[in-house]
């Protein structure tokens with residue numbers, strides 16, 4: 001293998017690694033390989049570990065899109081907060097949660113150190129990322145500052161905002177508009193780096209083409225970086241300039257710069273509930289399935305559904321999240337009650353199923369071997385449960 005071929009092999013491996021993105025366990029990830037329509041991202045078990053899941057975006061043009069939404073392990077009520085979220089629509093086991101409880105009157109200073117949210121100087125919860133910790137801390141500090149009589153309305157407002165599908169669609173449209181040029185330039189860079197440069201080197205020789213190739217690469221890199229900076233500032237106006245500078249620094253190498261559109265879309269929908277993001281990103285059938293999985297998990301959470309202390313707070317918050325997700329589903333033309341109904345059997349011999357994961361069993365009663373929840377009778381084809 002010549003030196004040039006070795007260099008290209010290294011570049012290719014570097015680029016394929018850049019196509020990987022990490023999502024915390026429990027986060028919802030959506031991606032599209034080619035068009036705008038996304039699907040929930042799946043993963044291979046070998047890339048799934050305790051801290052999270054490594055997935056790969058489409059490496060070929062037009063590069064596709066990736067989105068990750070990871071709600072913090074936090075329940076809120078007018079009484080107080082609990083570092084516990086019963087929601088876990090994925091496979092068990094659920095992530096570890098501290099279950100710490102604090103009434104609003106006991107909450108003083110709220111700060112973050114790396115992924116930890118500190119309250120009164122002690123660690124209250126450990127988030128999946130710095131950004132998630134910052135969002136959880138900001139929400140706690142905001143609600144703490146609200147007058148106690150208005151706290152319930154403020155929590156409801158936050159939930160309404162997080163489940164606002166119209167706003168999610170607007171956010172998506174804004175990202176498509178702001179990121180269009182970057183997407184075009186990134187695709188151009190991919191063609192230039194992996195097709196045009198090696199092909200011209202093969203046809204005309206390296207000594208003839210290296211200078212024009214280098215000049216084109218530099219111009220395209222500069223245009224890409226400038227476009228990334230502008231698009232990031234438009235989509236994340238509250239982002240710190242230092243963080244944006246770091247993003248640009250990380251994108252200096254061309255293989256990393258090709259994946260720059262991912263840095264715009266990955267955290268794009270973080271302010272929304274995954275079901276609201278799913279309504280904006282998925283087609284109708286995929287959205288219905290995603291909403292059904294989430295609502296079933298909310299109605300039949302993995303045990304323990306509540307921590308030892310603060311059970312009332314977690315139950316209140318779960319009820320309010322369910323209310324807002326039900327409203328969202330109805331607005332999208334889906335009856336949430338229908339999603340929770342016992343299904344008719346896929347296997348003609350099955351007698352019962354798990355109300356959460358829908359695995360079917362040849363038993364009248366028992367517990368789901370995955371979810372440890374009591375089985376429910378399946379409906380007969382006549383419609384009776």
Ligand SMILES: [Zn+2]
Pocket residue numbers: 354355356357358359368369370371372373
């Ligand atoms: Zn189950």
